[in-house]
Amino acid sequence: MSGIVIIGTGLAGYTLAREFRKLDKDTPLTLVTADDGAFYSKPMLSNAFASGKDAEALISQTPEAMAGQLDARILAGRRVESIDTGARKVMLEDGEALGYDRLVLAVGAEPIRLSYEGDGADAVLSVNNRQDYARFREAIEGVERVAVIGPGLIGCEFANDLHGSGREVDVIGPDTAPLGRLVPEAAGRALQKGLEGAGIRFHLETVVDRIDRVDSRFRLKLDNGETVEAGAILSAVGLRPDTRLAEAAGLEVDRGIVVDRGLATSAEHVYALGDCAQVAGLVLPFVMPIMHAARALAKTLAGETTEVSYPPMPVVVKTPAHPVVVSPPGSGAAGEWTVEPVGDGVRALFGDGEALNGFVLTGAEAVKQKQALTKQVPGVL
């Protein structure tokens, strides 16, 4: 019997395996991953520089410990090359084929990479896993000034953390304010002010034109005519669900791997969850949706067909210099933003006069209202 095969040992793959084993102790379980299979909390990647943690220190469980706990076979350092849904087989890069009864794709997302002119363009790094983190830590060794490209959620978290590690930080991006895609401008400006107050510099409404090496440093030329000097460059311009395996296997793919509320893909016996998945139209690359999806899918795989529901899931932005909580309104939600100052930040509410459909809180005083407001907003799905 082939059992269940899960591709990916990130939060999605491992959480699903844990939830499944609570319900089913017997079905053979195999997890296959291109990385080293160590369990770690990915959100720590953007708040570990200040605390001086290296990539090893982020590991909470070795793959051997996970295999024991889950009574599972873990194939680490083994990339899946293709999937044959007709023959129910997963082909590994090294030639081995794994049969499956049910297959789960938990392959995560890939950083979007922009291209730049200049001989320093190849030095731009992004951090989306422990290996990237190790590489970037090496790149900032002895470096006093770091440029962060992208003033979104992850760019701001890295900026705050790198600044906390004693470095000067410049954040660059085309938006009028940080978190441009997530929050109204006034909330983004409040975060900007908080981070600037701590010493972080912003270069907004501009993009990087070229990156040149000057001695052992880099000179970034911006399209507004400014230049920024830095010893290392971090790109945080967004993530894209990794749909490559799914697409090549003929599964339906849109912004992510298309799954219904049962986490089922368009191919029989194949499921997807986590950053790679588009669940009932939603791409939500955060921890809480993964927890809910993993619990629902574990039940389905254990024999009790279950649809996922998402309660309100506010996202906490890890910017201690000016904390932020965001509960974005659903895509078709009625209403408009009203913003009022609270302490050194703002409270922004999205509603239509009767119902509250979303909120943003910024600053230490405002974020205290998180729990009270979370009770008032509707569930996400």
Ligand SMILES: Cc1cc2nc3c(=O)[nH]c(=O)nc-3n(C[C@H](O)[C@H](O)[C@H](O)COP(=O)(O)OP(=O)(O)OC[C@H]3O[C@@H](n4cnc5c(N)ncnc54)[C@H](O)[C@@H]3O)c2cc1C
């Ligand atoms: C810097 C950073 C900070 C974050 N902070 C927060 C936060 O504060 N709060 C929050 O809610 N969310 C946060 N997130 C998002 C959250 O971490 C992710 O949503 C979550 O970790 C994604 O888990 P995943 O298992 O779907 O993907 P991943 O962790 O990316 O795992 C993908 C797995 O698939 C494997 N894989 C991929 N392709 C193949 C292949 N072909 N063959 C074999 N294996 C393959 C990889 O090796 C890996 O094991 C953050 C993300 C980042 C990058």
